[in-house]
Amino acid sequence: MRPAAEAGLTQFEKAAVAYMQPLLKPFSVIVVGGGLAGLSAACALAEAGYQVRLLEKRRYLGGRASSYEHPGTGEVIDNCQHVLLGNCVNLIDLYRRLGVSDAIRWFDRLTFVEPGGRRSILEPSFLPAPFHSMPAFLRAQAFSFSDKLAIGRGMSAFVARVPSDSEENFAQWLSRHGQTRGAIERFWKPVLVSALNEDPDRMSVHYAGQVIRKSLLLSPGAGRMGVPAIPLSELYRSAIDYLESRGGHVDLSSAPESFQWSDETQQWTVATPSQNFTSDAVVLALAFEGLGKLLPSLPRNPEADQLAKNLGCFGHSPITGIHLWFDREITDLEHAILLDATIQWMFHKSRLQPEKRRGEPGSYIELVVSASKSMVEMQRQEIIDLAQRELAEFFPLAAQAKLVKAAVVKEVRATYSIRPRLDLIRPTAVSPWPRAFLAGDWVATGWPATMEGAVRSGYLAAEAVSRAAGKPAHFMKPDLPPTGLMRLLP
Ligand SMILES: Cc1cc2nc3c(=O)[nH]c(=O)nc-3n(C[C@H](O)[C@H](O)[C@H](O)COP(=O)(O)OP(=O)(O)OC[C@H]3O[C@@H](n4cnc5c(N)ncnc54)[C@H](O)[C@@H]3O)c2cc1C
Known part of the structure; x- marks a missing residue:
């Protein structure tokens, strides 16, 4: 970043500096927010040679996926257990970048326990996808014969495709597809309420179908579950070294108070209580309510007013x-x-x-x-x-x-509530302001509120920055390929 003031230059010289800037120095980017969206954007850009400064309000990185010393117990605890699945390819890519892949333990089997202690196990077999879990499912005592028939019928609706988003909620879908009480209470709810953090009567059918298809049907690898073997903040602390060793800066306990765009220099000036920074682009990688709080400090325009209205339609x-x-x-x-x-x-x-x-x-x-x-x-x-x-x-x-x-x-x-039709108001990385980009699990990534959704948004914002810098780059990883019979479907 360079000093905010370019005192003493004529208009012509300033224009010439602005024109030459990209040729003289690496394109500079300020990323606001050190959650997974901000970390993934910052790391991808730093690796690609951009000059990155990450501003995070808290004293630690990780955002909603972090650990801290709990004052009442003196123990370091995660704010909550976070799990990922094999199909979280971009999150897995971020772990690879940070050198922490070994800190994730992978499990192929899920144990369902009934009151009284009886256990049923779901795990893949030698059968090809989408039938890989069928033998275990047929053996599972937690589901009655009629529950199994209903679940099989319901799952088959997602084999060929994920339904488009509609007004219908998942509770309505379950009833329309004749699901038994046992199937709903012991299968659909345990799987989907934890994956999407919402009750079926408020849940988008599209995202419910996506979870089932992309994790349970596509391939055995897509559905395996990853659990960090170390506290969450230890996973993400390594991002500081990663960024600093690539010429970046990480400012913890640092929150911007204002953002000013100069048409003349084509740069942002971001003011924090202690310092002003300038950069060629900014990435606002905040939760939706965090961006809402920052809106008054960003330039006002009709698109920003519309964004503010849309933010008001998200719920927790x-x-x-x-x-x-x-x-x-x-x-x-x-x-x-x-x-x-x-x-x-x-x-x-x-x-x-x-x-x-x-x-x-x-x-x-x-x-x-x-x-x-x-x-x-x-x-x-x-x-x-x-x-x-x-x-x-x-x-x-x-x-x-x-x-x-x-x-x-x-x-x-x-998390935000993944209700039907929410995708209509999820913005892309492109923001209402020049060379400012949005990231966060709530941005339109095609994923729900998850770590993978956050990392996808960060990579998409980094790609948008690279286009603005005139050097288009690709950071998103391709989805896992289908295996078995799923390969035969479009
Ligand atoms: C209890 C819980 C359990 C979860 N379980 C799972 C799970 O098992 N699997 C899964 O995939 N997902 C899970 N999630 C969801 C997942 O944690 C989030 O989707 C993801 O971490 C969101 O990342 P983000 O970067 O988009 O947002 P955030 O993590 O919210 O990051 C935003 C960052 O911006 C910072 N910030 C805010 N305002 C400012 C400001 N003015 N200036 C500077 N910095 C600012 C915040 O401090 C924060 O660090 C869970 C979430 C919670 C809360």
């Missing part, structure tokens, strides 16, 4: 994480889907993060409730009591174990 959906430390192990499972309960997932963190937790006595469990609207108003102790009660129904040892400490993390603004 909460996720609650319940962290429990017991004096002993309560299960041998590393993770499980819990059926017919408020708690949806159990992650056995002391087993999933063995290096981090080695030598610690007892066990550490995180329970996750997606679309946890019912928990928003509940008291901390009520939630812990409910969690302990339900956990004992699945794992009898939990009833005997002593709870040593607990933390409840309610992320009330965890």
Whole structure:
């Protein structure tokens, strides 16, 4: 970045400097927001030779996927367990860039546990896609014969294609496709509420179909589940070295107060409380509400007013994480889907993060409730009591174990709600301002509110920057190819 002022130059000289700038210096970019969208944009651009400065409001990177020392327990906890799937090709690419791919543990099998403890396992077999999980599915005792028929019928609707977005919500789709109560409560909800963080009656059919097709039907590799074996902020801390070793700068605890575009110099001046920076382009990589808060500090124009209106149409959906430390192990499972309960997932963190937790006595469990609207108003102790009660129904040892400490993390603004027709107002990377680009999981990527969606948005914004710089580059990775019989479909 160069000093904001170019005092003493004539108009002609300033124009000449502006003209020569791209030839003299690398194109400079300020990325605002150090979540996955901002990190992926910044890393892709830095690697491609752009001069990058990343401004992040908090003291750490990772945004909504981060860890911190919990004040009540003194433990480093993730704001919530984050999982990825094999089809998250761009997120996996970001991990490769950052050199942290080895910190992801991959699992092919999902265990569904019923109250009482009976387990059903879904895992791929030798059969070709889309039938690879069929033998395990037919064996699964969690689903009755009529549930299995209904699920099979429902899944077959997504084999050939993902339905286009429409006014219909997924609850209506389930009823139109004759799904049984068991199929809905024990299959569709556990899979989709956690993947999309929304209840079926508010969920887009298009994205529900996309999750099923792209993760469960396309190939065995697409559906395998990745779980970080280290706290989330450790995964993303490596981005600082990555950027700095490529000439970039990372300013933590730094939030812009104003943005000014100069037609004359064709540059942005971004003012933070301590310093002004200039750059050839900016990437605004914020959650939708974060961009909403910044709008008054950006130039006003009719497109910006429309963007503000559209931002007002997004809504939030909460996720609650319940962290429990017991004096002993309560299960041998590393993770499980819990059926017919408020708690949806159990992650056995002391087993999933063995290096981090080695030598610690007892066990550490995180329970996750997606679309946890019912928990928003509940008291901390009520939630812990409910969690302990339900956990004992699945794992009898939990009833005997002593709870040593607990933390409840309610992320009330965890993700935007992926309601039908939301895609009509999701913007592309192109913003209402010159050489300013939008990123964030809510931007139009064709993906829902996920880490993969955020990284895709970051790569798309980086591609838009490269076009503005006159050196078009491609950062997005191709989707996983279909395997088996799925290759025969368009
Ligand atoms: C509880 C929870 C569980 C989740 N589980 C999963 C999961 O299992 N799998 C999955 O794929 N996804 C999951 N997600 C979703 C995933 O975390 C998000 O989709 C993704 O992290 C969003 O990244 P982002 O960069 O778009 O936004 P953010 O992570 O929100 O990043 C925006 C960044 O901008 C910063 N910022 C805001 N304002 C300013 C400002 N004025 N100046 C500078 N910086 C600013 C913020 O501090 C933040 O770091 C979960 C989310 C939550 C909250």
